[in-house]
Amino acid sequence: MTPPPTGPVCAGASTAATRPAQRTVPRQGPRPFAYPSFSSFVRARQPLLLRTARSLTANPCDAEDLLQTALTKTFVAWDRIEDHRALDGYVRRALVNTRTSQWRKRKVEEFVCEELPEPVGPAEPDPAERQVLHDAMWRAVMKLPERQRQMVVLRYYEDLSEAQTAEVLGVSVGTVKSAVSRALGRLREDPELTAGVGA
Numbered sequence: 001m002t003p004p005p006t007g008p009v010c011a012g013a014s015t016a017a018t019r020p021a022q023r024t025v026p027r028q029g030p031r032p033f034a035y036p037s038f039s040s041f042v043r044a045r046q047p048l049l050l051r052t053a054r055s056l057t058a059n060p061c062d063a064e065d066l067l068q069t070a071l072t073k074t075f076v077a078w079d080r081i082e083d084h085r086a087l088d089g090y091v092r093r094a095l096v097n098t099r100t101s102q103w104r105k106r107k108v109e110e111f112v113c114e115e116l117p118e119p120v121g122p123a124e125p126d127p128a129e130r131q132v133l134h135d136a137m138w139r140a141v142m143k144l145p146e147r148q149r150q151m152v153v154l155r156y157y158e159d160l161s162e163a164q165t166a167e168v169l170g171v172s173v174g175t176v177k178s179a180v181s182r183a184l185g186r187l188r189e190d191p192e193l194t195a196g197v198g199a
Contacts, residue, residue, distance in 0.1 A: 034084045038075050041087060049091050055157035056099045058138065066102075070094035092158075092168045096150050140190040148183035151176055 035041040046067070053063040053070070073094045074087065081090060141152055147169075154165045155176070162180075166173045187193060 035087070038078050041084070042071060045088060045091075049088070049095070052092055052158055053095055055153050056095060066095060066098055067091075069098050073098075089164075089168055092154070093170070096154075096168065100146060100150070136190075136192040137187075140187050140193055143190070144183050144186060148179050148186070151179050152183050152187075155180055 035044070049070075050063065050067050053067040054060060057063050057066055070091050074081075074091050077090070081087060141149055144152065150169060151165055154160045154168060155162070160168065162173050162176045166176045169176070
């Protein structure tokens with residue numbers, strides 16, 4: 001009888017059979033639209049977000065305070081926000097919610113501002129008349145119910161789409177459409193606006 005060979009037979013095949021298969025785990029690249037830090041996000045987006053805040057309140061100082069409050073809430077939740085594309089929406093929602101709380105605590109009887117919330121455009125033949133009409137429009141907007149007022153500001157002052165407005169406020173697009181339609185109807189019937197430039 002021939003003795004079995006002393007060396008390993010097909011060592012490569014034997015080793016391959018006993019060695020567990022190695023799985024290749026794909027390396028995950030950096031998240032798209034990721035900001036390196038909260039500070040970098042603020043530097044990049046603060047001018048645009050400040051414009052939103054100024055659309056929600058007449059006083060520039062109040063707008064800055066409103067934005068600071070919203071950014072503080074964003075900083076607290078920074079590690080929980082995985083998709084940095086949602087950061088603008090998160091801050092806008094914080095702005096609206098904070099301003100809503102302020103409206104509930106303090107009823108605004110009059111809306112007076114020394115400066116326009118948006119950048120001043122080229123001078124027109126009668127800037128005084130334009131200012132009177134602008135003030136009348138703001139007073140009319142402030143008479144709207146709270147939710148309608150928020151939607152009008154986001155749709156027409158912030159120029160958000162119906163879908164974006166719905167996302168910020170956490171409602172359906174249909175709700176935005178119907179509420180904005182009712183708000184525009186109220187504005188068309190406002191005595192100050194129907195009179196042209198107000199009393």
